[in-house]
Amino acid sequence: MPRRTDTRDRVVRTAADLFRSQGYHATGLNQVLSEGGAPKGSLYFHFPGGKEQLAVEAVALAGKELGDALAAVLAAVPDPAEALSRALDLLGRELLASDFRSGCPIATVALDAASDSEPIRVACEDVYASWQQVIAAHVGDEDLATVVLAAIEGALLLARTRRSLDPLHAVGARLGALLERPTP
Template sequence: MGQKGAETRDRLLDATQDLVETGGYAGAGLNQVIALSGAPRGSLYFHFPGGKDQLVGESVRRAGRTIGDALAGLADAGPSVAEFVDGVLRLLGDRLEESGWRRGCPVATVALETAATSDPLQEACSEVYTAWEEALRARLDGHPDADDLAVTILALVEGALLLARAHRNREPLNRVARQIATLLS
């Protein structure tokens, strides 16, 4: 694929990610994706012959990698596990607040809306969550309950993001950070 094709594909994915994160799967209609990306309709079907589910699935994976890269950057900074999780919550809280409380987790809305009805989207969401669990588990290396703690921390983070978005307030993130620090001590 040439540079122009790659740029068009990236614009389609950027538009999809924006629409999915702010309006969910239902809010990311193909006409909206085309309008927001400025890409020709034919490009959408050329790059994503599997249609909307392929487009949204790739968008979810891409957003998951972006967050995963941010997690890796925080982990490389070498803080304690509690400080690492606090940094994750700050990062996601900043992202949420800066978006006017519209961008929580880039995976959760799609998982809630489609995991029971679309195998490709369920798989995309599962892959991202598995990668994030593995990143947490690696950070908990040596802890006897690393597997359980990784899932627990991810669930607490996801729940805190949902509550923060619903309340338009960072307090749920702050409370969860304190509880995770207690859990890990």
């Protein structure tokens, strides 16, 4: 197995960013190498499985980073409704910072390539499952975690398409009411 290097990590991170904003099929390997500042020969040295292997690793990296950020937000706020609000604020800031080019780090790849590649589909499924577990641990209900995750994904898609944070705010308000804990 090739050893890990800064070049390898840079290529994975660059691919994750490009797949997030452009999708799998619209992102070329030459673009990944150019924007990642990597020599052309490094791609198949580090990723003998080619673009598919690169995508699987990029999905895992992007999914872990967002999952860790989500877990940190949820751990910092015991109230599920307030935690959801803070998580949506985080996602909204990322949308604004990217001028609405970067929504969910997994959705674009999942929609673009998961039906063509079983390894990519499994990588996307694993990331979504990990996020759902983080949410379920906080809200105490697996089905409710599915609803929350699906609503957030839909809100991100609508926000990106509309170039507005309004869908995130609407989901936050409606789900926040659902998640509010009664005061004793």
